[in-house]
Amino acid sequence: MNSEWNQMVTVAQAYRLGTRFLEGYRVESPRFISELLLRVALGWDRTELFTRFHEPLPSEAAHRFITWLKKRAEGIPVQYLTGEQEFFGRSFRVEPSVLIPRPETEILVETVLREADNIWKGRSVTAADMGTGSGAIAVTLALERPDWGIVAVDRSPEALNVARQNGVKNGSGDRIRWLQGDWLDPLRKRDIRVDVLVSNPPYIPVGEIPHLDAEVREHEPRIALDGGRDGLDPYRILVRGIPAVLKNPGLVVFEVGENQSEIVGNMLEESLAGAQVSFVSDLAGRPRVVVARTDKR
Template sequence: MTLRQVLNAAAAQFAEHEDLRATSNRDAELLLLHALQLSRVTLFAHPDREITLEQQALYQSLVHRRLQLVPIQYITGQQEFYGLLLRVTPAVLIPRPETEHLVEAVLHLLSSESSSELLSIVDVGTGSGAIAIALAVHLPHSEITAIDLSPEALALASANAHEHHVSGRIHFLHSDLLRALSGQEQTFDAIVSNPPYIPESDRSTLHPQVRDHEPSTALFAGEGGLAIYRRLIPQALKALKPNGLLALEIGHGQQDDLAVLLTGWHGVAFVDDLQHIPRVVLARRPTGET
């Protein structure tokens, strides 16, 4: 069979699947490029190139996994985030474009803060290391503590940091939120997190490829989706330096609840995503709190 034939056959299989119909052509192409290690230029310049039976079998095995709604990123083992190519596995949440708004907001605020000392930042729930690595790459005057409860996630994040040459400025720490840092009060310039925030009651509404394949601990946070915020915000109040920055990704409809949880913090502000939905909340630790 030729490249064109196997590509069209896979796209047709995906088009018959209700949950894959909208991305059938894209998925077929991405998996073929990955399976055969081809460039798009090669694929479209030589569509009639024949492939071996072994290559066909490999490609079909990937197509079969996708038909089971395994996310493309877990099949290919990679995802781009903020211009960085990261390894991903089912042990971590797949980095999403929405989280780039969080990174952008933090960079905007911290890049303008001149200091002779390194900025000390904590990334809570680092997962693949996406946030920590993006910040380390773009803030060369920073040192970052990347925290996760999952040893598998920490190992993957560490590998990603090494690949992007920032492992020397990121310390990986196994901890439940900031518990392992409980004795380090007023230490950090910024605490950043994309925590679980989906209400448990919304589980059935999620796309099956998210609900059934991505780690539940990185998605769900109690009935209202606020369980992690309720624990993390008081911990952050103690760990941040006076006027230190707290930056959190939030879910749809959580703006009012977060505003209440951040009562007493200074400069509370919300940043919208491209759909004009509040996606990030920023707040400064009051200078007089202890």
């Protein structure tokens, strides 16, 4: 590949070389990935890229672009190369210490907002995000509902550092309380009670991890994937502790994996007597979110 770059190339030529290189390694969507990496390497938006297509490619951008192409061919996710991922229309910093936010998790956030509005009719509430990772859920809730109090918990100090950066980046950092610890422990130790508890925990059964796509299996943090033998260990831990931290009325919203919704729903019904449990499906019709609502007053 490097031999083709020995002479000065234009932005257009770099785009074509990048596309051809990725095609050779059978990387999915080679044209899109080549364009994206080139734009980020240059610091340009899409309009600027195509209006300046025939300009020479600066050497620093060329070096960055070539390095990223090679790493993408090795299976490293694009988001870890560019250092960002969009979620709920906002840009979030990501690095290998955090799971890359998925579009389906936006359904989780939408559900929290809708259900909370139904219960509290726009009044201020306190919400806790368990296993916050990149902070995408906590930061989004803080921005969508500026009058809410938000607590975000993660056991990983590296993940919390990324989450704090995303709070600052998106202008919500000073309204979120960041706590390090295992699941509900930081809330219990500080006697924090919340109206809303939300989580997208690890839910992949440990035996299925070797069969995940290589870029997920080999590059995303295992701690954010491994849900134990059946993928349900984090839910068991959370559900056992919820009565001690959830106010009444209260709302619990979990993202779940395939074939887990009914089991998690039953856990919540047993833990929260009288709770109304419902499910929200993704665009493919699969139950993706479990909701438990307690309305005793």
